Structures are given as C-alpha cells and as structure tokens.
Amino acid sequence: MSASAPPGRRPMGLFSRIIDSDIFYSFRTSPVAVVAASIALILILAAVFAPWIAPYNPFDPRTLNLMDGYTAPMETSFAGNYFLLGADHQGRDVFSTILYGSRVSLLVGLSATLFAMTLGVSLGLIAGYRGGFTDAIIMRICDIQLTFPAILIALLIFGVARGLIPPSQQESTALYVLILAIGLSNWAQFARTVRGATMVERQKDYVAAARIMGVHPLFILVRHILPNVTGPVLVIATIGLALAIIEEATLSFLGVGVPPTQPSLGTLIRIGQQFLFSGEWWILFFPALTLVLLALSVNLLGDWLRDALNPRLRK
Template sequence: MVWLRRIRQSVMLHSFLHDPVAVGSAIFLLFFLIVGFGAPLVAPHNPYDSASIDVMDSEKPPVWEEGSDERFLLGTDAQGRDMLSTILYGLRVSLIIGMGAVALQAFLGITVGLIAGYGGRWVDTLFMRLADVQLSFSTYMIAIFIGAIVKASLGVGNFERIAVPFLIVVIGLAEWPQIGRTVRASVLGEKNKEYVEAARVIGLPARRIMIRHILPNTLTPVLVISTVQVANAIMSEAALSFIGLGMPITRPSLGSLIKAGFEYIFSGSWWITILPGIVLVLLILSINLLGDWLRDYLNPKLYKS
C-alpha cells in the first residue's frame, strides 16, 4: 500500500482538495462517467429496444409540467422514448467517441511529435508542414468532407453500424496536429538535455531513448491538452451530429438528441432539445474546468503552496 500513502501525501491531491472549482467539476465529471458508462444499469428504460417504445407516449413533458406521465421523469421525445434513458445512453455514446478520438489523437500526435522532434531536419519539416497544412483546414471541413464520402459510399444503413468508430477516426485524424505540435516542442526542449546525451553515451538505441527517456518528460503538456481535447471532441461530435453527419437517431449521442429535438422546439416540446443540451454543457464545462486546474497545477511558473 505504498502507492496509496504516496497519493495521500502528494502535493497534487492537496492542491486539488483546496480548489473547490476543481473538486466540484471532478464530482460532476465522475457522476457523468458513472451514469454514462453505467447507462444500461441506471436507465429506467432501454431506448434501443424498439419493442418497448410506444408512439402514444410521444412528446410527454417532464414530471413537473402539466400533462406529464410519471413513468417518464424527464418526459419523452417525438418517438415516445424516455428522455432520461435516452440522455444517459447518449451521454455514453458521446463519452466513448470523445475519449476514443482523443486516444487516437494522442497516439498519432505523440508518435509524429516524437519522430519529428527527435529526428529533426527533413523529417521534422515534413511532418510539421503536414500539420500546418491540416490545421489550415477547419476540423469540421475535414470531418464533413470524409463523412459525406463515407456515408455516400456505404449507404445510410451501413453507416449507422460503423458510426461510432467512424466518428472516432474522423475526429482523431482531424485534431492530431494539436498534440503533435505540443509533443514536438517539448521534445526539442528535452533532447538537448544532458540525460539524453548520457543515454546516448550509454549506447541505447534511438527508439528506446525516444520512448523511455524523452516521452515521459514531455507528457505533462499532453495531459493538459488531452483533457481539453476530450471536451472539444465531444463538441465536434455534437456539431457533426447536429448537421446530420454524426450518430443516427436510432443510437443517439447528445448531439443527435439536440438535433432531433430542435425540430420540436417551436411546437412547445422544448425539453427534447434543452435537456440533452444542458447535460452537454455541464459535461464540457466540468471537463474544461478540471483541465484548467490541471494546467495551473502543472505549470511550474505559477507558485504552488
């Protein structure tokens, strides 16, 4: 239990516990993670099960409104699905896509950043110009472009089946330069330090020096960026879903729920779009606030008491 004691005595935990915003957002995020990934256990209904859905239940308002049904705490959507359950399942889809996309970004970004930074010369120039070119397109433009092609060539029915991995790949590919550039910049700073020279003097091969020695010393900024990038990826997914290139309504994410509900907002059924919207905002906010705290904590230029 040495590690447990280490955690309890760490400066990081102390700094965390003395920042109410960080603690608050962590609690929110943890709550979202638990109910999101535990959706099949927590949710009162299964929105994927079309047999249990009754169209007669459609557009029921939340329980505190007139004409509500007590079976549906947060009301129902246009197809009669329970909003609470749909939001929980949607939250899960959004979280999976967000984290998956960042995992891919981190993998690509770290690999390219390490090779570019350590390799130097033409390798560096090649990869960084590539990143520059890609950053000069907007993420959405790339995603819409690829999305439209894939959707057209596979057909809508097939697209629905691969929607989750597809969105992970598209958002991951579109955003890797952020992490790639950060890693490269840190590698440039680290590679001239003496411990790298010492590792070379010992006779370690370049790949080992990169992965074992330089990489762990460059992970701090990657950690901060990754947190923010999860929020960005979830937003990108929501935006893509909103314009109809994301998750299909049969397996909705938060974004596609907002989109689906948007059509009904003027007919008075505001909850179908507003409720998942609130959840999305809270989720993004808690991730970003936690990321802010992490950045401040890891920034050596700020005084840490």
C-alpha cells in the first residue's frame, strides 16, 4: 500500500516553490514593495482594460461636446454629463484620457525596454565571451553613448528616422520610431552589466568543461551563461522601464512623440500645461499625478528587486 499525502496537504509544484522562496518572503515583508506593486498593478490593469473601464471614449469625435469643456472635477457640465476628474478644453473626460493615455505610455515603455534589453544583453554576452577586438569595439560604442543624456540620443534617432520616412507614413509609424529611439538610447547599460558578468562566468569550470566537450559557443552563451546573469538584467529592466516611461513622456511633451490621435500621458501633460495658469488645473494635474505614481512605483520595485537579488544587502 503506497503512502499518500495527508488530506489538505497536496503538493502545489511551482506555485508552492514561489510562495516558499526567499524572494517572495522579502517581498511580503517589505511594505514599500507591497504598496508599490499594488499601485503599479492597479494602474497597469486600468490601462489594459481601459475600453471597458472608461466611461467615455475620449478620442471618438462623435462623442465629444464642446459644452462639456472645462468642467471641473466631480461636477456636471452644461450638457448634463458628469466627469469624475473633470473635462478638458475639448470636452473630453480626463479620467478616460488618462486610461487610454496610460496604454500608450506602457506600450512604448515595455516595448522599448524589451528591445533595449534584447540588444544590450546580446552584445554584452558577445563582448564578454569573445573579448579582444570585439569587446573593445562594443565597449567603446557604449562609452560614447553613455557620455550623452539618453533623451538627446532619442531625439537624434527620432529625428533621423523621421527624416528617412516619407511624410505620408510618418504618423502611422511614429509609435514604432519612438520605441526604436528609446530602445537604442538605453541598451548600453544592459551591455556593460552583462559583459562584466559574462567575463566572470566564462572563467568558471562549467564553461571550460563545455568548451572541452566541443559545445558550440552560442549554446554555451544561451544555455549556460545567460541564466547566470539574469539577476542584474531583471533589476536594470525594471528600473529601465520607469525611465523609458518618463523618456516617452518627455518626448511627447516636447511634441516629438506619438501623434495627437494616439496621445500618451506626456501628450496630455503638454496639453494641460497650456491651461494651468488660467485656472483649469485638473487638465494637467491628474495626468501628471498618474505618470508620477506609475514611474515611482515601478522604480521602487526595481530598488526592492536589486536588494532582494543581492545576498550582500539581505538582512
């Protein structure tokens, strides 16, 4: 007769290992991480489900009424519509514009971070493993790029890309150009970090054993070295996501981001600052507050993840 697990004590596999891990224990014992994760999760879910949560479609001209313009928060407009966070100069519901604008900001931030991480990790692995001339070339490019602010590099790449695209296609490709510009301006940090970790890992016995066995270098990089350098990459990616969201907002605020038909939080802030001194403060305040909460919560999660993955910083 085989032994069976006691009632109510079934093994839970991967979920059980996550619950019992040191990372999850560090997370649930850190009030800052819990609050930051809750805020980030709420904002992300609100953006994802914006079409079902938003009371209005702020970018459908058929639903706009100029009589709703400049309605203060929690007041009813002249047309009889109620707006929780007020309405802007075109009669658009500010709450709805924030939900839809957050979708664009998160899409650009996530896509740009994934692109920068893929490019930076790949070049960092190659530079750290090959060394020599290849390492020198990649690192000198990183050094040159890191001497300039990321926003200036993004502006340069955005301007060059827009100059190469025909005017008839610029609006339809603006989102992809923005992702490309932000991604190319942030890959160097991933490359430098992964390069240093790879140089340490390639000196270890398991890499030497793989070389002796004739394993292809690409397989060694992907199968053996990459899993051992993912910790720092995750930390940089989390913090880089917050920076990418802010960078996108800065570019949109400067008028070189997404088109007005796809406004992000930066575009909403640029529109709102025009009415700040005329008394319609809510048009600027609520999109700016959303951007601050989103970037701050993601940044705090990155700080917690850095401490949780570093054994020297554990208490």
